[in-house]
Amino acid sequence: MSETMNTDEAGVLAPARGAFDQDWRKLVNWGLICALALIFVSLTDMPDKLDKRVIVEPLLSMGYLSLIWIPVALGNFVTREVVLEGMTQHKKGLRELVAGVSVGAIGGAGLALLIWLLDTRDLSDPLVNWNDALLEVLSFGEGVGYGAIFWILASAGLGLAGGAFHLLSAIANRLLLAIALTIVLTASLESALDDISEGFQLEWLFEALFEKKGGLSVQGAIILAVFAIAWVLVLGGQAKRGRAAVTARRELSPTKVNTVGLVLIAVAAVVLPMFLGRLTNDLFTNVGLFLLLALGLNIVVGLAGILDLGYVAFFAVGGYTAAIMTSPSSPGLSPELPWWVAIFVVVFMAIVAGLFIGAPVIRMRGDYLAIVTLGFGEIIRLTVRSDWASGFTGGAQGILSIPGADIVGVATVKGTDPQQVLYLVIGFVAIAIYVSWRLENSRIGRAWMAVREDESVAEAMGINTVNSKLQAFVVGAILASFSGAIFAAKVGSVFESSFKILVSIVILVIVIVGGMGRIAGVAAGALVLVGILGGPNQPGLLAEFSEFKLLIYGALLIWMMLKRPEGLIPNVRRSRELHQDEFLQDAWLKAQANDDDDEAASGEVAPA
Template sequence: MAVSRSPGTPALEQPIVITAFPSSAFDIRKSIRLGLIAGLILVLISAMGLVESFDDRMLIDPILSLGYVLLFLVPLLVGHIAGRLPPLLEGMPAPEHRPRDVLGGLVSGTVASILLALLVIATPVFDLRTLFINLSPTLVGLLTLNQGLASGLLLLVAIGATLGTIGSALHLLPDKWRSALVKSVTWVLGIALLQDLVLQLLRGLGLSFASRLIFTVTGGLSIPATVLIFGILLGAQLSIKTKGESLATRFARLPDSRKRRTLYAAGVLLLVVIVVLPQIVGPYISEVLDLVGLFLLMGFGLNIVVGLAGLLDLGYVAFFAVGAYTMAVLVSPSSPGFAPQLTFWLALPFVVGTAALAGILVGLPVLRMRGDYLAIVTLGFGEIARLLAQSDWLKPFLGGAQGILRIPNIPVGPIELHTPPQLFYPIAAFVALAAYTSWRLQDSRIGRAWMAMREDEDVAEAMGINIVTTKLLAFVIGAILAGFSGAIFAMKIGSVFPHSFNLIFSLTVLVIIIVGGLGSLRGVALGALVIVGLPELLREFNEFRFLFYGIILVVMMRLKPEGLLPRARRAREITEEERAQDVGMPVTATAADPGGT
């Protein structure tokens, strides 16, 4: 052993220094590997047509389009990853960032852009366009920055190398500078990306004149505005002294009386925001918010079924359809069979009834099913619901493929709610109701029973939990919330058709709660905003919506399987399970998890 040992110190306290281990970030093989991965991503997004179709969307007029941002982000990120330090190991000296480490980013960025350049060269040579129709001359022009093939490709590689270098050089900046820089850039791009939302907000706040200064006529931030906003943001970030304490910890320190007052104040503030919001943001954003609200309502419902009770239901849309059709039949004057023409509020109790009944009808036959079997059977139920609504058999009542039209508006006293900003209020009220119910349920006796059942059905039964009623209750509550959502949906659209209730609907709700964090109410809210709201605001993405769902899911499962805003207990479960797997010890002696994850 080369480790020197000074006399008198016990051997164990001596730090063991293994110098052979690379303590620097630069590792040429790792950098090349990362570069190749990034290159493949670049080739993929180009060949799929993302770059070209996003080029129409200007972010900073006239120099930067969304397509280029996508293209440039990849080498920047990979450079950043390549510049990361190797993980800190016990007994090893803590590695430090050195200027030399920037080489990693340089190599990755260069490799990635060379791969993309090869695609550009290969396209005409092998006539790749017959295979990938998106490899158009326009795309080639874009990738060569319209500088001609030879110099354009050189420029492309040079940009890739530069961006990779910048990405890894970010590590060399002091933490404060780096975070301020990254945040400011993200904000600027965010403002440009959410131009519609920003414009609406400005108009609602009576600042329309500002929008002409910030955004150009053709769309996108103007260059002076970009510089100004970036400068303000960066200056603000750098000048603010961070307290290093989150709001939550500061709140926890308050005395009880102050705590209650703070909560009240927050509640009142929230109420005011909710009342004013639809008026400020205007009809288009209100429409998006309404949609988010309807999905949120379903998300809360499915969260009870899947997140708390662990029953994987893939046919959740069935309950939504039941709610929508019940409402349509009861209120529409043109309901084909039975048309009592009730008002929305009078019909609502019947919606609860039919949805609950549907919950029981789906729940009863699957009582003894677990995990995968349950998922497949519920998947079937979802399709059955749609096919029944479409069938000739029920046509005299539900109108078959023609659906039910002429659904009147929601009456509240003398006024009728039908514009998106008006409909926002009943939706917000139902969402609040659902959130409150879920919140009260999750730590209640029945919430515990669901949790126990999710863990181990047999033992839960041996503890005296009545599996039948507990399961049915989860289905029924979930169904009622989806029924509400469907009922409002019918009022909002003014008609119902069977084809609105397809599998994608169920899957979207499922993605919402998984991305947000199973079992977490805040998570479901964030999930609904990200999964439903964002694509509506970024209409460029609409064509690729399901692609992005897929990517988001894969990335989430790799990086943050507990969801964006998980419940504390769920995050703990997952990290502990992973750690336990790593040391090769079984986490539990129980039977297989019944689909709870």
């Protein structure tokens, strides 16, 4: 929604085109897409199931939000124009509004049709959500006619709003976006905020914002909106300048880190858990476990460019090794080692597994490697589950009564105490971040990047690619096995069902959505996805979403790949690679302009 804000910088504009000078076919197409999207979302039953999750009481729930964003986004999208050098740009005007309205209205008509069908036909045989509850939600219990007309009008209005974004100035756009995001995000974080405010004795603030029965109060929403406006107006400029400075510094010396930010994060990591309640601590623990996995996969995929889809295998190796080593009730082998001793065995096993899986696959083509690692992941899970191995792994019964993690001389971490586990996780995440950071800026890390860029050239430049890739594989395996060992200690039991392929995919989504090859990106990915939506078996803050989270993961993955393959917080290099064409074009244009034989093409490259 925020992508066409640079119109006011673009210099002279051609006069606006007539309001009805439209590409009607395109509008109808997008209108139909809008209708399909609305019908699809309705039939997934999101409006009904998420209706209980209120954003602003009594105005808006997550259920209705799942519908209303569609006309807005499409109304905005359909009127967006790709601005290229040398093309005439027209002033925005009535034309954009008409387009937005048309798309929205067609979409609304689609929804109206669905309401009518819901009332008259019964398709509940294949479509399980085809029921009166859905009709009730869509028509607000006021009958078919009311619902149908409401949605046509509302959707047209929302489409209009989407188109209208183009007419507003950049700052207004940013304000609206900030308000919307702040409100939705705050509402999503409700339970966590409840918890945190209790820890910090800030219940009064929480009560000022939220209703007792859930959701923001109108007053709370207004407070947040004012806050968001203030934030954008006061801090917006500063933040922008700060970011520019950071980017500039990164260009000059890429290995430097932001010390202030690091110290702040470290302090928060130490202090925050003390003030958090049980639920939030547990939530952060899950985030941390997945962050640990994602950091490991980030080394394998992001740095060395090896797409490992069976990454969960190492998580399983860590979990099962820790379980067998520490649990008194593990069948077969049961040395009952203390956890901190077991962790050495875990590392050893991870190295063995990494080499064993890595060696056969490392010479394969990238995509074969993906499938074969996936196969290995399944082989390990199936073997663990089978009767054959159940003498050691407990088969489908798993291994129970795993004691917590005791760290010699420091503390004993009980799996039942989320705060202690969280500290343990934070400790290991810190190790993983340190390892990632140090390795990236070393001889080994450079070799990984070279292998990712062009394997055969890397080989010709004297890099033993097989060894380098194996090293990446093993380092990734060790980090995942840490996560597995903590997981076993936290849950107190391991079952093969915790180690399905699904976990691999979710980790991959975290790495990709966050931004491959960038530590901060991966952290953001883990926080947003696991924290808010939830992990494969772990609930997130939006527990109501559990039914839809995998659907959303899938959609997010596609959307990210199509629109923003570099992730939320991209790695500078990667975004260059993925927008290569644009950069080349840029460089070419500059070369034309400067006409200075070879120095010209390489000046500062404008951000995409």
